[in-house]
Amino acid sequence: MTKIHEVAITKAIIGRYFRKLSDHLDMDVAIVGGGPSGLVAGYFLSSAGKKCTLYERKLSIGGGMWGGGMLFNEIVVQKDALRLLDEFGIRYEAYDDIHFTADAIEAVSTLTSRAVQAGLTVLNGICVEDVVIREGTITGLVINWSPVEMAGLHVDPLAIHSKRVIDATGHAVEVVRIVEKKGSGRLLTLSGKVEGEKSLWAERAEDLTLENTREVYPGLYVAGMAANATFGGPRMGPIFGGMLLSGEKAARMLIEESGG
Numbered sequence: 001m002t003k004i005h006e007v008a009i010t011k012a013i014i015g016r017y018f019r020k021l022s023d024h025l026d027m028d029v030a031i032v033g034g035g036p037s038g039l040v041a042g043y044f045l046s047s048a049g050k051k052c053t054l055y056e057r058k059l060s061i062g063g064g065m066w067g068g069g070m071l072f073n074e075i076v077v078q079k080d081a082l083r084l085l086d087e088f089g090i091r092y093e094a095y096d097d098i099h100f101t102a103d104a105i106e107a108v109s110t111l112t113s114r115a116v117q118a119g120l121t122v123l124n125g126i127c128v129e130d131v132v133i134r135e136g137t138i139t140g141l142v143i144n145w146s147p148v149e150m151a152g153l154h155v156d157p158l159a160i161h162s163k164r165v166i167d168a169t170g171h172a173v174e175v176v177r178i179v180e181k182k183g184s185g186r187l188l189t190l191s192g193k194v195e196g197e198k199s200l201w202a203e204r205a206e207d208l209t210l211e212n213t214r215e216v217y218p219g220l221y222v223a224g225m226a227a228n229a230t231f232g233g234p235r236m237g238p239i240f241g242g243m244l245l246s247g248e249k250a251a252r253m254l255i256e257e258s259g260g
């Protein structure tokens with residue numbers, strides 16, 4: 001019988017991880033942020049055969065969805081977005097005609113599992129700290145280990161190339177803010193800068209999240225809460241239909257733009 005060997009375990013992990021990493025240094029779409037909008041975008045893009053990597057700073061994927069509202073781990077999804085819960089196989093229950101609830105843990109774990117099984121490569125524990133811009137278009141990202149960032153170590157990052165980038169970093173809208181600071185020219189917002197998130201208004205925010213899911217700089221798209229923070233929409237509290245629909249819209253736009 002073959003014996004378990006510590007060095008084989010180490011070699012297996014190193015070999016497999018670096019194969020994954022080096023297969024994804026040049027891709028169709030890079031997604032920054034593993035919250036609901038990023039995961040949904042990754043699922044649809046990967047399902048359409050796009051080479052796609054999602055970078056998440058934290059160890060866990062799921063962003064702000066685990067905790068429902070105020071740590072009560074249930075989320076609300078409006079009727080208009082139920083078809084996405086059906087697509088992923090996430091169970092839900094009617095609260096009234098408009099509002100439906102789902103278990104936050106089931107929602108995050110199912111979204112994650114379906115996205116990865118559709119072919120999405122997820123690299124967790126990695127943060128995006130800068131972008132690559134060529135002739136006024138985003139062509140890549142600059143990445144580093146999150147523990148390097150957390151410890152404040154002076155370690156140079158590495159770069160990857162991607163035809164398109166989705167900023168799905170939530171309230172912080174981190175990639176767009178880097179581009180605002182370092183990119184040449186204006187953002188495609190009214191003021192040319194990040195407009196900033198407005199205070200809570202659930203109904204309006206849900207509509208605007210979808211409207212605001214679009215290109216903000218050549219090659220750079222925004223999805224989820226980052227879309228509202230970029231274009232000046234309000235926040236919505238723990239209703240997640242807009243996040244799911246936004247991820248889907250971002251993916252569909254990029255699939256269409258690339259000719260299917």
Ligand code: 48H
Nearest residue numbers: 033035036037057063064127128169170224225235236237
């Ligand atoms: C790598 C990064 C970086 C970086 C951030 O916040 P999220 O859950 O994002 P969305 O937009 O999909 O969902 C928003 C939703 O969770 C929410 O907060 C709602 C509905 N709020 C309403 C309200 O009123 O408060 O996930 C973003 C993810 C997080 O996991 C971050 O760790 C990650 O992005 N991230 N990853 N590199 N530079 N910046």
